Amino acid sequence: MEQLKGALLFGQSGGPTAVINASALGVFEEAAKYDCITKIYGASHGIKGILFDELFDIDQEDPAELALLKNTPSSVLGSVRYKLKPPEEDDSDYRRILEVFTKYDIRYFLYNGGNDSMDTCYKIGKYLTDHNYPCKIIGVPKTIDNDLFGTDHCPGYGSAAKYIATSCMELARDSRVYDKGSITVIEVMGRNAGWLTAASAVASYKGWGPDLIYVPELPFDLDDFLAEVKEVFVEKGDCMVVVSEGIRDREDKYISEYQKNAVCDSFNHIQLGGVGSFLAALVKQSTNAKVRSIEFSLLQRCAAHIASKTDVDEAYLAGAEAVKAAVNGKSNIMIAFGRAETKEYKLVIKELPLEMVANTEKKLPEDYLCSDRHFITEKFMDYVLPLIDGEAYPPFVDGVPHFATLKRVKTR
Amino acid sequence: MEQLKGALLFGQSGGPTAVINASALGVFEEAAKYDCITKIYGASHGIKGILFDELFDIDQEDPAELALLKNTPSSVLGSVRYKLKPPEEDDSDYRRILEVFTKYDIRYFLYNGGNDSMDTCYKIGKYLTDHNYPCKIIGVPKTIDNDLFGTDHCPGYGSAAKYIATSCMELARDSRVYDKGSITVIEVMGRNAGWLTAASAVASYKGWGPDLIYVPELPFDLDDFLAEVKEVFVEKGDCMVVVSEGIRDREDKYISEYQKNAVCDSFNHIQLGGVGSFLAALVKQSTNAKVRSIEFSLLQRCAAHIASKTDVDEAYLAGAEAVKAAVNGKSNIMIAFGRAETKEYKLVIKELPLEMVANTEKKLPEDYLCSDRHFITEKFMDYVLPLIDGEAYPPFVDGVPHFATLKRVKTR
Numbered sequence: 001m002e003q004l005k006g007a008l009l010f011g012q013s014g015g016p017t018a019v020i021n022a023s024a025l026g027v028f029e030e031a032a033k034y035d036c037i038t039k040i041y042g043a044s045h046g047i048k049g050i051l052f053d054e055l056f057d058i059d060q061e062d063p064a065e066l067a068l069l070k071n072t073p074s075s076v077l078g079s080v081r082y083k084l085k086p087p088e089e090d091d092s093d094y095r096r097i098l099e100v101f102t103k104y105d106i107r108y109f110l111y112n113g114g115n116d117s118m119d120t121c122y123k124i125g126k127y128l129t130d131h132n133y134p135c136k137i138i139g140v141p142k143t144i145d146n147d148l149f150g151t152d153h154c155p156g157y158g159s160a161a162k163y164i165a166t167s168c169m170e171l172a173r174d175s176r177v178y179d180k181g182s183i184t185v186i187e188v189m190g191r192n193a194g195w196l197t198a199a200s201a202v203a204s205y206k207g208w209g210p211d212l213i214y215v216p217e218l219p220f221d222l223d224d225f226l227a228e229v230k231e232v233f234v235e236k237g238d239c240m241v242v243v244s245e246g247i248r249d250r251e252d253k254y255i256s257e258y259q260k261n262a263v264c265d266s267f268n269h270i271q272l273g274g275v276g277s278f279l280a281a282l283v284k285q286s287t288n289a290k291v292r293s294i295e296f297s298l299l300q301r302c303a304a305h306i307a308s309k310t311d312v313d314e315a316y317l318a319g320a321e322a323v324k325a326a327v328n329g330k331s332n333i334m335i336a337f338g339r340a341e342t343k344e345y346k347l348v349i350k351e352l353p354l355e356m357v358a359n360t361e362k363k364l365p366e367d368y369l370c371s372d373r374h375f376i377t378e379k380f381m382d383y384v385l386p387l388i389d390g391e392a393y394p395p396f397v398d399g400v401p402h403f404a405t406l407k408r409v410k411t412r
Numbered sequence: 413m414e415q416l417k418g419a420l421l422f423g424q425s426g427g428p429t430a431v432i433n434a435s436a437l438g439v440f441e442e443a444a445k446y447d448c449i450t451k452i453y454g455a456s457h458g459i460k461g462i463l464f465d466e467l468f469d470i471d472q473e474d475p476a477e478l479a480l481l482k483n484t485p486s487s488v489l490g491s492v493r494y495k496l497k498p499p500e501e502d503d504s505d506y507r508r509i510l511e512v513f514t515k516y517d518i519r520y521f522l523y524n525g526g527n528d529s530m531d532t533c534y535k536i537g538k539y540l541t542d543h544n545y546p547c548k549i550i551g552v553p554k555t556i557d558n559d560l561f562g563t564d565h566c567p568g569y570g571s572a573a574k575y576i577a578t579s580c581m582e583l584a585r586d587s588r589v590y591d592k593g594s595i596t597v598i599e600v601m602g603r604n605a606g607w608l609t610a611a612s613a614v615a616s617y618k619g620w621g622p623d624l625i626y627v628p629e630l631p632f633d634l635d636d637f638l639a640e641v642k643e644v645f646v647e648k649g650d651c652m653v654v655v656s657e658g659i660r661d662r663e664d665k666y667i668s669e670y671q672k673n674a675v676c677d678s679f680n681h682i683q684l685g686g687v688g689s690f691l692a693a694l695v696k697q698s699t700n701a702k703v704r705s706i707e708f709s710l711l712q713r714c715a716a717h718i719a720s721k722t723d724v725d726e727a728y729l730a731g732a733e734a735v736k737a738a739v740n741g742k743s744n745i746m747i748a749f750g751r752a753e754t755k756e757y758k759l760v761i762k763e764l765p766l767e768m769v770a771n772t773e774k775k776l777p778e779d780y781l782c783s784d785r786h787f788i789t790e791k792f793m794d795y796v797l798p799l800i801d802g803e804a805y806p807p808f809v810d811g812v813p814h815f816a817t818l819k820r821v822k823t824r
Contacts, residue, residue: 016585016586016589045590045591048591072585073582073585073586074582074585074586074588074589075589078589078590078591079589079590080590080591081590162811162812165811165812166717166812166813167711167715169812169813169815170485170486170711170714170715170716170717170813171710171711171714173428173484173485173486173714173815174428174485174486174710174713174714175710176486177428177486177487177490177491178457178490178491178492178493179457179460179490179492202810202811202812203812206810206812207817208815277689292709292710294707294709294710294711295706295707297704297706298583298586298587298704298706299579299582299583299706299711301586302582302583302585302586303579303582304582305578305582305718306717306718308811385810385811387811388810388811388812389810389811390811391805391808393803393805396803398614398618398797398800398801399574399577399614399720399797399799399800399801399802400574400577400578400581400614400615400618400800401578401581401582403581403585403620405619
């Protein structure tokens with residue numbers, strides 16, 4: 001088979017993760033092995049870097065510094081949230097992309113992101129094909145939310161889940177230390193799917209974790225919630241609750257929107273905290289117990305210091321496999337993960353057509369949700385434990401992590 | 413020298429830390445070496461466990477499980493916040509303590525805590541001496557706040573500082589990832605002293621950290637704050653700020669109290685978040701930039717998964733040295749830390765009279781505070797780097813830490 005000869009361009013998109021740069025390293029190191037790949041570029045801030053002709057020359061980076069990417073959190077090339085219009089509406093972005101691709105002779109385009117990014121890949125791929133510009137386009141999956149369609153799990157999820165499970169375990173120790181009990185409400189990311197929130201159950205099954213877990217997959221009722229928290233608190237003397245940021249009521253209204261009615265009369269329009277602090281305030285009102293709200297916020301997606309080794313290794317592999325697929329002539333696909341039907345966990349690499357992935361969300365299946373109370377079934381443990389397994393500590397210098405700092409040499 | 417023969421009682425008090433149980437292990441393992449110590453007890457919830465005659469028989473614990481205490485966060489015996497009255501006002505608690513000490517033949521009492529706990533030790537010691545009850549009383553220092561008088565630093569601080577520095581470094585990566593800049597306001601613990609907040613500067617000196625740092629040692633002016641944040645944001649395109657929970661204005665009023673005026677008109681008396689989220693809301697109002705507030709909350713004091721090895725080892729040592737001192741006839745002292753005048757960091761164990769420690773607070777010295785802007789001088793790095801040095805990861809099982817679970821067998 002004759003391989004396409006030309007440059008490879010890699011971009012990072014959407015919310016960063018603890019392991020997104022491990023995928024970048026997988027791409028860079030694998031791409032360096034092939035003669036048909038004449039140059040390696042990184043797009044500054046994803047698709048925006050293409051539109052503004054701001055590419056980094058990765059060949060000028062020190063390989064030892066690049067190697068640090070494996071344990072460096074956040075998107076080292078810069079990220080972006082930018083949605084391409086359908087080309088039939090406005091094709092100016094696509095014309096610009098074709099122009100820049102032609103300028104740098106880009107024949108391999110690998111894009112790392114979630115649903116929206118796969119949609120971007122799909123549209124670019126279609127446009128280039130329609131305009132007879134040969135280019136292999138491969139999506140590399142990424143999202144802490146784990147809601148990408150068609151893949152068993154997603155790079156980024158395992159590390160965020162490990163952070164959440166570990167922190168919940170530590171918080172459960174801390175919050176139960178006094179002779180007088182208290183109630184703790186923890187807010188976890190996840191707008192539409194409860195995968196991250198469910199990870200807190202690992203702490204519970206290991207002996208120290210939340211008593212109640214609320215995910216967006218089930219409608220949230222404020223009165224039921226307050227009654228359940230009270231019941232646990234009365235019975236146990238304390239209570240730990242974990243809620244998804246995206247919990248909604250039966251009318252599909254976000255609970256976080258409820259507090260918008262609570263306008264403040266001085267320092268106008270103070271933005272209250274998230275749904276966790278809102279619920280904590282209501283619990284406080286209703287129980288008069290000591291109540292604390294904790295939000296993991298960005299910490300859960302950038303805590304490379306407690307990354308899952310499985311996740312880091314698989315993120316790297318996703319990048320490397322994307323290059324392999326492209327060199328082997330594949331295009332318009334996303335690298336996806338499956339599991340071998342073995343007793344021990346074993347990863348299987350899959351390839352999915354981009355149009356299948358784009359804009360579809362994967363939610364928690366029903367058999368991970370308890371039917372008798374707001375909690376996660378033990379069956380979920382079989383799913384999640386292999387994904388959070390192993391520790392991939394970054395190197396430490398002077399007591400803090402030593403992360404990669406790239407030169408980021410611009411091509412122009 | 414004839415050693416006092418009898419039981420040893422150990423208690424934990426005040427806010428827990430990531431390494432307080434390492435001190436407990438130091439006490440238990442050292443105490444087991446001496447024939448003059450006939451029994452080892454742990455007080456359930458500190459002084460309350462004595463008053464209610466709720467002691468745990470530590471001799472019944474499995475030594476292998478006890479060994480896990482070295483990396484187990486939070487107070488395994490349970491903690492308490494209880495202030496003894498002066499005995500001249502009301503001596504009922506003291507009479508009860510003497511009764512329980514007599515019942516169990518307690519001749520060694522070691523108490524682990526901060527300022528208040530040292531005050532408790534001091535008062536008990538004085539009462540027992542006045543009532544001719546021979547008992548050696550030693551304070552074991554503990555506080556993440558690092559504000560204990562007379563000691564170079566305090567067990568618990570190094571690990572919390574390491575968590576803060578590491579998390580700020582990771583957040584600085586994450587918060588600067590998009591093409592459009594943002595402002596991040598991080599709230600760190602520390603009611604009266606800025607030691608913990610200052611630790612965030614480590615991230616900055618290592619290349620990725622906050623731009624501005626506000627500590628309680630300097631008066632806080634809201635208008636100056638908003639102007640400074642704006643200036644950095646305009647100049648750099650983004651801005652990261654770290655504030656102590658305890659910042660106060662020139663009239664010594666906590667900034668966190670300002671928002672109490674901001675009463676909400678529905679869901680009455682919603683307790684807003686901390687000072688960080690309050691300041692973030694004001695910054696948002698004043699800049700219209702993307703603003704996020706992050707509160708480390710309890711996470712910073714219980715994150716055993718990122719504990720400092722120096723801190724864990726020193727916490728253990730503080731416990732062990734307390735037992736040695738007691739067996740050697742010392743009493744009414746607290747174990748304290750100094751530094752040898754060597755180039756390499758070297759710990760020196762000191763002993764301080766309890767009455768010197770009790771109720772005095774140690775603040776950040778002036779030469780750690782920048783004079784030209786709200787930031788921490790590089791001189792502070794010499795102080796703090798040895799304290800956060802080394803990693804002391806807990807053992808992991810199934811992807812999450814494996815912490816100690818004691819039997820906690822009650823004596824009655």
